[in-house]
Amino acid sequence: MMSTTDARRERIYPANRVTLREVGLRDGLQLVKTFPDTDAKREWLVREHAAGVRHFEVGSFLPASRFPQFADVREMVDAVAALEGAHSAVLALNERGAEDAMATAAGEIVCVVSATEEHSQANMRRSRAEAVGLVRRVAEMRDAVAPGKIVNAGIAMSFGCSISGAVPPEDVLRLAEECLAAGADIVGAADTVGYAGPKQIGTLSAALDKLCGDRPFILHLHDTRGMGIANAAAGLDNGARVLDGSLGGLGGCPFAPGATGNVVFEDLVFLCETMGFGTDIDLTGLAAARQVAEGSMTGEVFYGALAKSGAPQNMEWRA
Amino acid sequence: MMSTTDARRERIYPANRVTLREVGLRDGLQLVKTFPDTDAKREWLVREHAAGVRHFEVGSFLPASRFPQFADVREMVDAVAALEGAHSAVLALNERGAEDAMATAAGEIVCVVSATEEHSQANMRRSRAEAVGLVRRVAEMRDAVAPGKIVNAGIAMSFGCSISGAVPPEDVLRLAEECLAAGADIVGAADTVGYAGPKQIGTLSAALDKLCGDRPFILHLHDTRGMGIANAAAGLDNGARVLDGSLGGLGGCPFAPGATGNVVFEDLVFLCETMGFGTDIDLTGLAAARQVAEGSMTGEVFYGALAKSGAPQNMEWRA
Numbered sequence: 001m002m003s004t005t006d007a008r009r010e011r012i013y014p015a016n017r018v019t020l021r022e023v024g025l026r027d028g029l030q031l032v033k034t035f036p037d038t039d040a041k042r043e044w045l046v047r048e049h050a051a052g053v054r055h056f057e058v059g060s061f062l063p064a065s066r067f068p069q070f071a072d073v074r075e076m077v078d079a080v081a082a083l084e085g086a087h088s089a090v091l092a093l094n095e096r097g098a099e100d101a102m103a104t105a106a107g108e109i110v111c112v113v114s115a116t117e118e119h120s121q122a123n124m125r126r127s128r129a130e131a132v133g134l135v136r137r138v139a140e141m142r143d144a145v146a147p148g149k150i151v152n153a154g155i156a157m158s159f160g161c162s163i164s165g166a167v168p169p170e171d172v173l174r175l176a177e178e179c180l181a182a183g184a185d186i187v188g189a190a191d192t193v194g195y196a197g198p199k200q201i202g203t204l205s206a207a208l209d210k211l212c213g214d215r216p217f218i219l220h221l222h223d224t225r226g227m228g229i230a231n232a233a234a235g236l237d238n239g240a241r242v243l244d245g246s247l248g249g250l251g252g253c254p255f256a257p258g259a260t261g262n263v264v265f266e267d268l269v270f271l272c273e274t275m276g277f278g279t280d281i282d283l284t285g286l287a288a289a290r291q292v293a294e295g296s297m298t299g300e301v302f303y304g305a306l307a308k309s310g311a312p313q314n315m316e317w318r319a
Numbered sequence: 320m321m322s323t324t325d326a327r328r329e330r331i332y333p334a335n336r337v338t339l340r341e342v343g344l345r346d347g348l349q350l351v352k353t354f355p356d357t358d359a360k361r362e363w364l365v366r367e368h369a370a371g372v373r374h375f376e377v378g379s380f381l382p383a384s385r386f387p388q389f390a391d392v393r394e395m396v397d398a399v400a401a402l403e404g405a406h407s408a409v410l411a412l413n414e415r416g417a418e419d420a421m422a423t424a425a426g427e428i429v430c431v432v433s434a435t436e437e438h439s440q441a442n443m444r445r446s447r448a449e450a451v452g453l454v455r456r457v458a459e460m461r462d463a464v465a466p467g468k469i470v471n472a473g474i475a476m477s478f479g480c481s482i483s484g485a486v487p488p489e490d491v492l493r494l495a496e497e498c499l500a501a502g503a504d505i506v507g508a509a510d511t512v513g514y515a516g517p518k519q520i521g522t523l524s525a526a527l528d529k530l531c532g533d534r535p536f537i538l539h540l541h542d543t544r545g546m547g548i549a550n551a552a553a554g555l556d557n558g559a560r561v562l563d564g565s566l567g568g569l570g571g572c573p574f575a576p577g578a579t580g581n582v583v584f585e586d587l588v589f590l591c592e593t594m595g596f597g598t599d600i601d602l603t604g605l606a607a608a609r610q611v612a613e614g615s616m617t618g619e620v621f622y623g624a625l626a627k628s629g630a631p632q633n634m635e636w637r638a
Contacts, residue, residue, distance in 0.1 A: 160631055160634050160636075161633075161634075162633070163633075164633070165631075165633035165634035166634040166635065193631075194624075194628065195631045195634065195636065196593070197589070197590060197592075197593025197594055197636070197638070198549075198552045198590070198593070198594065199593060199594045199595065199638060200593065200638075223624060224624060224628045225586070225589055225624050225625055225628050225630070225631075226548055226583065226586035226589070226590075226623060226624030226625060227548060227586075227589070227590065227593070227624075229545055229546060229548065229549040230517075230548040230549035230551070230552040230590060232549070233516075233517045233549040233552065233553065234552065258627050259624065259627050259628040260624050260627065260628075264545065267544070267545035267546075270516070270544055270545070270546070271516060271517070271545075271546065271549060273516075274515070274516025274517070274518060274519065274546070275516055275517065275518045276518065304545060305513075305542060305543060305544050305545030305546075305578065305579050306544055306545060308577050308578050308579065309513065309543045309544050309578040309579075311544070312479055312484075312512075312514045312544075314480075314481070314482075314483070314484035315479050315480075315484035315485040315514065316485065317479075317514065317516070319516070319518060319519075
């Protein structure tokens with residue numbers, strides 16, 4: 001019999017269509033100096049939901065003293081829970097964070113494994129094997145106290161590491177396999193520092209697609225070197241069916257000051273639609289959400305071309 | 320026996336490698352309010368040449384009263400002629416401009432044909448058939464007075480028209496065939512208003528590749544909707560071997576005020592290299608050229624991610 005969690009995963013992340021995850025309230029706020037207050041964040045969610053967005057990564061369980069932008073993560077989870085058909089994901093970087101997350105209505109808990117030993121030690125002070133061990137404990141915790149919550153294992157630095165450089169694709173595939181064996185419901189490959197070009201993305205996507213069988217995998221792309229949309233296209237061409245992006249491309253890179261952040265959500269919607277992957281997301285509605293976000297973070301740069309140009313008005317641009 | 324012009328085309332636009340044309344001094348300056356003086360333009364060319372760029376579109380033969388940015392087009396042609404192995408292209412929109420261009424050292428004369436009757440009439444006050452007729456007269460003029468100069472026919476609005484909307488790919492292919500029959504040495508498809516996504520670009524590129532046989536075709540892409548690099552990747556995947564771009568993505572869109580311009584040349588170099596298409600262009604050298612250009616056009620926005628992030632420093636990113 002299919003487990004509660006498997007059934008839920010198939011509903012939240014169907015394998016036969018594209019799902020876009022808006023990670024602006026989590027990854028987008030990781031490095032910002034100013035951030036929206038709780039009401040503005042709620043309005044951001046409400047407007048994106050009205051535009052058709054259903055998958056939101058809304059925060060991290062981290063010490064509020066160091067990450068005040070995520071102090072209201074529980075309120076954000078509740079805000080998503082109040083929106084019809086919406087799904088919330090939260091980041092948990094240790095067991096304590098995962099325990100806290102289990103006690104909320106969050107639909108998904110995201111764990112991070114680094115693709116390289118060097119980055120794992122520098123960023124998390126643990127080995128890759130220990131990071132996979134955390135994924136296992138989180139999955140066990142979920143089975144015990146919160147069946148149905150999705151456990152997502154994101155593999156950072158999958159396409160190149162700011163510390164150790166090139167990353168063998170076999171390392172990413174092995175870690176993905178280990179995370180699935182440890183109980184993760186879905187795995188993702190992240191181009192954390194935007195090192196990849198579309199060829200590299202396409203090759204690893206095809207291999208991940210094969211590895212994951214009938215469950216989709218996630219591509220988490222950063223636009224640090226302007227390749228974000230091209231990489232998303234290459235992923236889609238090679239089996240990727242869940243892609244992350246952030247409104248206005250929020251979320252810089254700690255290793256490249258001033259650089260662009262996540263792939264721009266609005267442009268990602270346009271890309272998918274031109275490629276024939278329906279998103280049910282309305283660009284005009286996204287523009288309204290962006291207006292709220294920009295108004296609440298006046299010190300931040302918002303990226304994206306669609307926000308300036310709009311979609312073509314005099315032809316059907318959806319394939 | 321191969322004509323002088325055919326031999327020159329094979330040397331300037333070899334079919335077996337990628338050629339990047341830097342169109343900043345032409346398309347990039349089409350709409351600007353401030354523009355570099357002649358010395359700054361020369362310095363721009365010298366620095367790009369030092370970075371490895373060899374193909375420059377440097378101006379238009381247009382009335383200097385209305386287009387003062389191109390008043391020094393002859394000096395620009397001479398500046399390129401002084402650079403070892405460099406090739407200059409100039410735009411000629413009528414017979415008078417073509418006559419003027421023939422009398423210079425320019426290596427290439429670019430004519431424009433619109434993909435749609437509506438845009439052709441609105442933009443050039445002539446039919447598409449008349450535009451193809453101009454290509455024929457320019458080619459005849461070249462044969463008579465300047466054998467060896469390349470005649471390039473660019474097809475504007477090939478992927479969607481700001482006036483009439485969707486453009487049937489058959490119209491573009493028919494016009495490309497007519498231009499070649501009229502004597503053009505190379506044809507190009509332009510996404511003038513940035514309507515295309517990668518799927519559309521890939522499909523038409525494959526068809527153009529077939530049509531053009533052993534000669535390459537040009538893709539001229541605008542980043543108006545953020546698809547520029549993804550479209551370039553799709554083109555490269557489907558046979559495109561000559562791509563236009565402008566330093567810093569200069570060159571807005573007359574039909575989308577404030578929108579981004581040509582695909583960013585620096586990012587295009589990075590893309591090609593990650594895909595295994597060697598460009599012999601050095602990104603650090605391009606950054607130096609960009610510094611000159613930015614310093615001489617302080618009112619303009621320069622785009623591009625590589626300029627902010629630089630290439631990855633700790634791994635071989637060239638495929």
